Amino acid sequence: MFLKLFFDKVLALLLLIPLSPIILGIAIWIKLDSEGPVFFRQERVTQYGQIFRIYKFRTMVQNAEQLGAQVTSKGDMRVTSVGQALRK
Numbered sequence: 417m418f419l420k421l422f423f424d425k426v427l428a429l430l431l432l433i434p435l436s437p438i439i440l441g442i443a444i445w446i447k448l449d450s451e452g453p454v455f456f457r458q459e460r461v462t463q464y465g466q467i468f469r470i471y472k473f474r475t476m477v478q479n480a481e482q483l484g485a486q487v488t489s490k491g492d493m494r495v496t497s498v499g500q501a502l503r504k
Contacts, residue, residue: 442473442502449498452478475499
């Protein structure tokens with residue numbers, strides 16, 4: 417288990433270096449497109465009942481969970497133009 421954890425962290429660090437310009441470009445694109453934070457943060461529950469935080473690029477308008485259903489349907493007005501491109 418220790419070896420897997422070590423390998424995962426080393427691989428993530430090695431991939432972060434070449435991917436950082438792409439991540440930065442997407443972050444700037446989201447910020448220019450709409451108000452609000454670049455990242456969406458949510459707490460989820462695993463199949464074993466443990467809570468973890470997930471971070472992902474925001475593809476919907478700010479406070480979208482208060483503006484509509486939890487499930488996104490095709491043509492949902494809460495999805496930003498950048499969000500449509502990222503979801504493809």
